[in-house]
Amino acid sequence: MIKLFRNIRKKLLSEGKTNNYLKYAIGEIILVVIGILIALQINNWNQNRIENNRARKLLKNMVEDLATDTLMLNRSIANYEFQSNNCVKLLNDSLFVDTKADSIFFMLPLNQMGLLLTTQAFDKINNASLTSLLGSSELDQSISEYYITTAEYAEKQFTWEEQRTNKDEDFWLNALEMEFPQFFKVKNNPNYIQSEPERKQELLRVISSTEGRQRIRYALDRKQIMLNTMKTRKETAIDLISQIKKHLSNE
Template identity: 40%
Template sequence: MKFFRRIRQKLITEKKISNYLLYAFGEIILVVIGILIALAINNSNQKRIIREKEQVYLIGLKNEFQTSKSKLQRLIEVNYSNFEGAKKIVEYISDKNKQPDESEFSELLYNTFAFDIAFNPNNSLLNEMINSGSLKDISNPILKTYLTTWISTLEDIAKQENDLGIQREKVLDMFRKESNSIRTIFDLTDVSGKELGLPPGKNNNSNLNLLNSKEFENNILIFILTTRATESTHYNPLMEELDAILEIIDEEIKG
């Protein structure tokens, strides 16, 4: 800087005003170029930091969505098993020449209606990103859209699962009546002893009379319809969305 200062002083002393102005203009240009270079370096560093942050998020999101996919796969299997079990019950209702014994019917009822259906994905990191505003660090616009709408998609799934749960409860309510027996199902599937530590019941009612009940058949049919809708219009599209999200994440993660 002393060097440039001496040049300016010399030009002023020698009254070379035009040369001085030209020099001053050049010096301003050098300062501006220096500022632009500094800004470019700073912007480059900021972009690098954001990209490194994004990679950390992408790896975490991949782990979360892979876990969620495994949970959904298992849930689809359970839902399909319930669907097939309910269809088997309707077959027995329709064909009076092909009837199960009490033990077989109890196994079928237990396996079809014992387990509730609820998708519980891993969303810890995604929720943190949404709450902190870090979704803006995701550079892929398609992935960002998927992540932004993911929570609302889960809300739709939960509504469908709630409807399915209501239909399941309507079937189970029939076993709370005096003429039917949950205890018969528990005893014949060994739930009483192994799961609950209860002694066998005495004089348990048979549940085979339900195969002649129109109310029972109606409830089973609606359950079948709701189970099918849960798979075809909710779980299967959700699985496709999960696959799409994981595919994009894999593409965005640096090797």
């Protein structure tokens, strides 16, 4: 093709048709520019198509991440419900006639959980600067709210809960004059020096004290706050899954 254009230009020059040569040369330049622009447009289209496909794949991965989050949140919800119920039992039952000392001890609100989120897809989207290709601004805002705004708030709550629980643990371990049960069963567990009635009496003594009951009440409030936080995050995750699926189906 280039050789053909060159021959045409030579022929026009040899025939002295300068004006025609200039017109032809300009036309040839325009054609070359148009060709370059078309090639660039095709390249951009291909690049956008590749990035859009990648964004779609990452959104599908995000749905899987969110599904994993809901499972973890279910465990957290069950844990905080369990601890809340135990706090109520400790406050309402002053005798625990049919409950052994170890079982009463494990009812104390000393358990805490960390915030676990699956963020692989979200991190990849951020690192690849694909946020502008996620779809509507509403979807982008919902994703940012779940992975950044509410996650930071939940993390602060977990830190607060952890700090308060650690202080409560110090109180119970210092206030109780008894041997504490094994957290993990081992072969041939060692016997306690105190008898079962003595250990139970000591537990109930501290639990029924003013400070003991106050600690349990405050712990109950915390567990309820964390429970509501986990339920809200679960609802947000489910709603975000619905938004992403709707966006993917509309494309």
